[in-house]
Amino acid sequence: MSASLLIQAEHLNLSLSEQNVLNDVSLDISAGEIVTLVGPNGSGKTSLVRVLLGLLQADTGKVWRAPHLRIGYMPQKLEVHATLPLSVLRFLRLVPGVSREQVVDALTEVGAIKVLNSPLQRISGGELQRVLLARALLRKPQLLVLDEPVQGVDVNGQLELYQLIGRLRGRYGCGVLMISHDLHLVMRDTDRVICLNRHVCCSGHPEQVSGDPAFIELFGSRAASDLAVYYHDHDHKHDLHGCVLTPQIHEHGPDCTHA
Numbered sequence: 001m002s003a004s005l006l007i008q009a010e011h012l013n014l015s016l017s018e019q020n021v022l023n024d025v026s027l028d029i030s031a032g033e034i035v036t037l038v039g040p041n042g043s044g045k046t047s048l049v050r051v052l053l054g055l056l057q058a059d060t061g062k063v064w065r066a067p068h069l070r071i072g073y074m075p076q077k078l079e080v081h082a083t084l085p086l087s088v089l090r091f092l093r094l095v096p097g098v099s100r101e102q103v104v105d106a107l108t109e110v111g112a113i114k115v116l117n118s119p120l121q122r123i124s125g126g127e128l129q130r131v132l133l134a135r136a137l138l139r140k141p142q143l144l145v146l147d148e149p150v151q152g153v154d155v156n157g158q159l160e161l162y163q164l165i166g167r168l169r170g171r172y173g174c175g176v177l178m179i180s181h182d183l184h185l186v187m188r189d190t191d192r193v194i195c196l197n198r199h200v201c202c203s204g205h206p207e208q209v210s211g212d213p214a215f216i217e218l219f220g221s222r223a224a225s226d227l228a229v230y231y232h233d234h235d236h237k238h239d240l241h242g243c244v245l246t247p248q249i250h251e252h253g254p255d256c257t258h259a
C-alpha cells in the first residue's frame with residue numbers, strides 16, 4: 001500500500017429502500033490528487049461519499065482510511081434556520097479548537113472575509129459555499145471532500161472557486177474528492193475522473209475518459225467534446241467564422257509592436 005494513500009474503498013455494494021445504489025464500486029485517493037466524481041442525478045455519488053466518510057454503512061465491501069485521517073467535508077447544502085441568530089464567525093468557531101484568527105485566515109483564503117460578521121442566513125449562495133469551504137479547511141484536512149462545491153455560484157465565481165480548490169491542493173498537499181456536474185470547468189485541474197452510474201462506468205485521466213464509450217453514452221458526445229476542447233492543444237487563432245488564421249510574422253520580428 002502506497003504511503004500517500006489516504007482512502008481506499010473496495011467492492012462497495014449498497015441498497016437503500018430496496019433500491020440498488022452502489023454496485024461493486026472501488027476507488028482510492030492519494031495525497032495531492034484531485035479526483036472528480038461525475039454521473040447523472042441519482043447515480044449514487046452522494047451515497048458513495050457518505051459511505052467513504054463513514055456516515056453510511058455499505059452492505060458489503062470495505063473502506064480503509066489512513067490512520068487518524070483528517071477529512072474536511074463540504075456538504076451539498078446547509079439548511080440554516082431563518083431565525084437562528086448565528087454569525088459566520090460564530091458558525092465557524094463551532095469547529096472544535098478554532099480561534100478567531102484562524103477563522104479570519106480561512107475566510108481570507110477563500111475570499112469571503114467580508115462576511116465575517118454577517119448573519120449566516122443572510123449571505124448569498126456563493127458566499128455560503130465559500131464559508132463551507134473555509135469550514136472544511138479549518139479542520140486542516142488531509143482529504144477535502146466537496147459535494148458540488150460551486151452550487152449557486154455565478155459562472156465567473158465557479159471558475160475562481162475551482163482554481164482556488166486547485167491552489168489549496170497545491171498549498172496543503174491534501175487529496176481532494178469532488179462531485180461535480182461542471183465537466184468543462186472542473187476537468188482542467190482534475191487528475192482523475194470517475195464516472196459513476198451506480199457502478200464505475202469508466203475512470204481515468206479526463207482526456208482518456210472523454211473518449212470512453214461509457215462516458216459518451218452517459219453524458220452525450222457534447223460533454224465529451226467539451227472535455228476534449230480543454231485538452232486540445234490550442235496553438236493557433238481563428239477568424240470570426242472559425243477558420244484557422246495563418247500567423248503573420250512582422251518583418252521586424254515577432255516582438256515588434258508597431259503596425
Ligand SMILES: Nc1ncnc2c1ncn2[C@@H]1O[C@H](COP(=O)(O)OP(=O)(O)OP(=O)(O)O)[C@@H](O)[C@H]1O
Nearest residue numbers: 016017019021039040041042043044045046047048
Ligand atoms: N436515504 C435514502 N433512502 C432511500 N433512497 C435513497 C436515500 N438516499 C438516496 N437514495 C436514492 O439513492 C439514489 C442515489 O442517490 P444519491 O443522492 O447518492 O445520488 P447522486 O448521484 O448524488 O444524485 P444528484 O446528482 O442528484 O445529487 C437515488 O435514487 C436516491 O433516490
